[in-house]
Amino acid sequence: MTLLEVRDLHVDFHTRDGIVKAVNGVNYSVDAGETLAVLGESGSGKSVTAQAIMGILDMPPGRIPKGEILFQGEDMLTMSKEQRRKLRGAKIAMIFQDALSSLNPVLSVGYQLGEMFRVHQGLSRKEARAKSIELMDRVNIPAAKDRVRDYPHQFSGGMRQRIMIAMALALEPDLIIADEPTTALDVTVQAQVMELLADLQREFNMGLILITHDLGVVADVADKIAVMYAGRIVETAPVKELYKAPAHPYTRGLLDSIPRLDQKGRELYAIQGLPPNMSRVPEGCAFHPRCPAAQDICRSELPPLAEVGAGRGSACHFWKETLGD
Amino acid sequence: MGRYVARRLLQMIPVFIGSTLLIFCMMYVLPGDPVRALWGEQSADPAQIAALKHQLGLDLPLWHQYWNYLTGLFQGDFGTQIASQRPVADVIAQAFPVTLRLTIFAFVFTVVAGVLLGLIAGLRADKALDRVVLFFTLLLISVPSFVLGFLFQYLFAFKLGWVTPTVQDSEAWGQLLLPAIVLAGLSLAYVTRLTRTSVAENLRADYIRTAVAKGLPHRRVVGVHLLRNSLIPVVTFLGTDVGSLMAGAVVTEGIFNVQGIGNAIFEALNRREGSTVVGIVTLIVIVYLVASLIVDLLYAVLDPRIRYA
Numbered sequence: 001m002t003l004l005e006v007r008d009l010h011v012d013f014h015t016r017d018g019i020v021k022a023v024n025g026v027n028y029s030v031d032a033g034e035t036l037a038v039l040g041e042s043g044s045g046k047s048v049t050a051q052a053i054m055g056i057l058d059m060p061p062g063r064i065p066k067g068e069i070l071f072q073g074e075d076m077l078t079m080s081k082e083q084r085r086k087l088r089g090a091k092i093a094m095i096f097q098d099a100l101s102s103l104n105p106v107l108s109v110g111y112q113l114g115e116m117f118r119v120h121q122g123l124s125r126k127e128a129r130a131k132s133i134e135l136m137d138r139v140n141i142p143a144a145k146d147r148v149r150d151y152p153h154q155f156s157g158g159m160r161q162r163i164m165i166a167m168a169l170a171l172e173p174d175l176i177i178a179d180e181p182t183t184a185l186d187v188t189v190q191a192q193v194m195e196l197l198a199d200l201q202r203e204f205n206m207g208l209i210l211i212t213h214d215l216g217v218v219a220d221v222a223d224k225i226a227v228m229y230a231g232r233i234v235e236t237a238p239v240k241e242l243y244k245a246p247a248h249p250y251t252r253g254l255l256d257s258i259p260r261l262d263q264k265g266r267e268l269y270a271i272q273g274l275p276p277n278m279s280r281v282p283e284g285c286a287f288h289p290r291c292p293a294a295q296d297i298c299r300s301e302l303p304p305l306a307e308v309g310a311g312r313g314s315a316c317h318f319w320k321e322t323l324g325d
Numbered sequence: 326m327g328r329y330v331a332r333r334l335l336q337m338i339p340v341f342i343g344s345t346l347l348i349f350c351m352m353y354v355l356p357g358d359p360v361r362a363l364w365g366e367q368s369a370d371p372a373q374i375a376a377l378k379h380q381l382g383l384d385l386p387l388w389h390q391y392w393n394y395l396t397g398l399f400q401g402d403f404g405t406q407i408a409s410q411r412p413v414a415d416v417i418a419q420a421f422p423v424t425l426r427l428t429i430f431a432f433v434f435t436v437v438a439g440v441l442l443g444l445i446a447g448l449r450a451d452k453a454l455d456r457v458v459l460f461f462t463l464l465l466i467s468v469p470s471f472v473l474g475f476l477f478q479y480l481f482a483f484k485l486g487w488v489t490p491t492v493q494d495s496e497a498w499g500q501l502l503l504p505a506i507v508l509a510g511l512s513l514a515y516v517t518r519l520t521r522t523s524v525a526e527n528l529r530a531d532y533i534r535t536a537v538a539k540g541l542p543h544r545r546v547v548g549v550h551l552l553r554n555s556l557i558p559v560v561t562f563l564g565t566d567v568g569s570l571m572a573g574a575v576v577t578e579g580i581f582n583v584q585g586i587g588n589a590i591f592e593a594l595n596r597r598e599g600s601t602v603v604g605i606v607t608l609i610v611i612v613y614l615v616a617s618l619i620v621d622l623l624y625a626v627l628d629p630r631i632r633y634a
Contacts (some may be wrong), residue, residue, distance in 0.1 A: 056537050089540030101531040106553050151629040
């Protein structure tokens, strides 16, 4: 069953320099127990989409002129503020990138975890504390009972991210959105945190939207991938197929720029140029100035997301050629 | 923590000696003579003046006079006023509670109104209401307190007749309301602006976004997560503000005829009563030091990242 479906979502920001179209018609869906990885550079609209789903966009300056976000079949964009607030944390939870700045520095972690139970379930302080200790145990924080009174700055980076995860899991939500959950961590800790997240997801059969720009992380945990560029999805595919044969030059560029052991000593591939300024997105295919295979049609016509196989789509005029290479 | 408090209390000793010495020297170099002033316009017998000076110890060198004052102080003797023959301790005991009441009144008003206004403005940064608050606080900062005092006197006492223009009974809380508001004016403006900036800044913090994502009601996001973080710089300011409120009381008490230390110090200065001025100023210094110690300790309660050792 489809847990979450985003349909033709548009997000604008009204700034002093004009309207910035951060998200332009994004479609994606997640089922229960499924992991969708959303891939893209900074400014591609992947985080803004997540914030729109979560309902934590700053509006204004943000605006959602068009689109639907269906959660368990109901459009969240037409819900009242209070209805949406009750979904947040309880049904849909979010894990942020930098746990140090995302946790309140002046409140103990026990208080911040316990708040979930107190606000959503009306538990007493004492009951909430017991639940918090249970949660901290569950995400493998040693000596949870003693550490529940500690403050965020007294934990290591990995432990802090575990607390973020614990907070998101507190009410056993149906969907978790993880916005670059491991970016701020050491590589060894990254693997542990991802593993923990994947285990818990299996245990509770949750849907997971994993926002990242790290292709290495994606390969291990994701079921399907949506690659975003300049506010649009340019390719979507099951993980294995995408890694085997990308159908968009941008995806191919991303895959080629992963360092590989068997190519040690050779210069690392990099996609040339920079992501576009979102207030001046190029005409036609937004990727054409950086695309090695760009033709005239790419400069004038926006390629639609064409079906290129079972559950696969690519927004490239030349997806056949790209796939075939 | 205990060691920190002990160290801070010990630090008060040199500050105490330094401030008394400084004010003692200032009184010494001021032109005028408290003994000669007893005769007013009349001519006095120089021999008589010299004798009285000798009796009061005013003919001794400065260091000796200071020594006498200090030793007296440690025996609980604040000295005696020359003209009125009243012990300085009595003058302080009578005037200090009045000023303390006025200051506490002003302080509470500053905190409650300042934080509330700052919060309201900060939550709507750059909107119309915010600009109104910014404009009026700027006005309050620019206008000297005696202008504000006379303005309020004119408006509330003479035009509207809500209060008496001056304080008749310094013991009555109600009569101290207007002087307290005037005294609080400047601090209120600072606290409002400080809170407003802090709130507007923290509103964009990641942990506020987390609090919203947790599905907490708006009231809780603001009241628990936002306010506590935003108050940290405000508390720092309030610590030093207690001292300036007491100093500001000198002017305000003059306008509204409040019989507090402000008036006492003003009269003592006019009559060059050294021991009175030194006694009162030292007391203000001590209040200031104690207040800033309390604030520093409170600071650690508000922000767990700060530890004192």
